Amino acid sequence: MKSKCGVLLCLLMSSALALANTGVAFVHGTGKQTNAASDYWQWDNINSIRQGLPDQSNYTVINCDFEQYMWDSRAAGCLAGQLTSFINNKNITDLVVITHSNGGNVMRWIMSNPTYDSRYPNIISKIRWVNALAPSSKGTPLANAVMQGNVFEAALGWLLGYQSDAVRMQQTSWMDFYNGNYLLGTSGRPALPKGFWNVVGTDVETSIFDGDSYCGGYHLNLGLEITQAWLNSCSDGFLECSSQSGAGQVWFYDTSRMRGSEPLSHNQSRRKCFGLDTILRNDL
Template sequence: MLRIAFALLLAAAASNAYAATATTGVAFVHGTGSQTDAYNDYWQPTMVNNVRNGLVNRNNYVVINCDFSQYMWDSRAAGCLATQLTSFLATHNVTDLVVITHSNGGNVMRWILSNPTYDSRYPAIISKVRWVNALAPSSAGTPLADAVIAGNVFENALGWLLGYQSDAVRQQQRSWMAYYNQNNLYGTAGRPALPKGFWDVIGSDVETAVWDSDSYCGGYSLNVGLEVTQAWLSSCSDGFIECTSAAAAGRVWFYDTARMAGGEPLSHNQSRRACFGLDTILRNDL
């Protein structure tokens, strides 16, 4: 209800002239790691194409490819994101941008929203953002990052998921994110609000029953890995991010089981794929 009310207020505040001329676009912002083909390798075509079908002009989309193994403020992370968003907005004349982030991509986008004076391009980007749909954001970090940085045997089990001891993984240690949230980022408890809406989609569990076809959405082997790592997390988690972390910044849009077909949970891998109607919800949001 809160999100619906927000949307109605946004619509009421917009002038008739703006409504008649606004050009809506969508940007897909990946999570931890360096991407060169996030369309195929991170999101996959079904997810991207189903979501962009909600646009009046379905060509008004961009899939970001940056090096998010770096700290969020790095020129190869937020700087790269700003470059690609600025180019997209100008090329497609987009004036109303919906940003869809996943995991650590939410932190990189939140850096831009929280630090408008850090880069001369940030204010123009912020002014055109309608809101951010943050899928499984690691807003308060994850215990798995702590485990990897500790350098113990657990690191080898998590390398496939986190990319080992990169700066982005260091950043997502819980104590480090607590510092950033208190000093550098907006949107968490006790801090100024973000200038644009930051809406959390929260995954609460991982299911990997061999006989259940739902367990294969997004890749069965990846989901099995996430079920293993879930043993180091709280009972409410998606195998990588605990629910409290995903809900730490902005506002909760919905928990997976409340909106997914059949009340299915979303593993961390499934929340970036066309699983259980997530793509339809994101499409309709445009």
């Protein structure tokens, strides 16, 4: 685990933040969301995290069509529009972005391509840092399997959706290309203009006798344990650890900070599980 700032930098940041108007944006992952607060993040999680704000009304929950390629007007364009409205309407000068899964790719597109859209530079200037929960920075072998159109596709429909552009984009070879040419923050590429801090999920645990297995929904965690068979031993059931840690910097691996050293499945990392909400709250 790395500290987000040194002692001197933290003192300087604390002084600056005392004068800032801080806000938080919740950016969902793959899917076309119309009510991400209820359907994706859940209100108990959002309400817990936003308690860390000086003004708890300074939050926004993004609802965009992340079934599209990250640069699409319905994906990054929609995200840029909603973030711009939030910044302007609330006069936000210090923005913490919390993303999950493919939402990290859409945020990295904005942060990596400031000349692509006239709204991007102002958004980047307001960002303090991005907290990326299980980001799919290097894609997933599960997307490879879905795009092959075999029987595995049907088994994964509930998790990824079917052959959408977002799933196509998250194939490992495709993400290698984007990372090497259009996105910043991976090894050998220039750094992102603002911090991109990863929370990495390392395993899926499902036991009917273990109450922790029910956090976020037992049936969803069970599905992720099944898909984990197609991934390497360090994975959250959807993404391998190498993908989650592939861009920016690792903030922490789940078992080092979660209550009871519990791992976070891909579903649990967007839920109020094992004290993750408290860590995110305190980070504001």
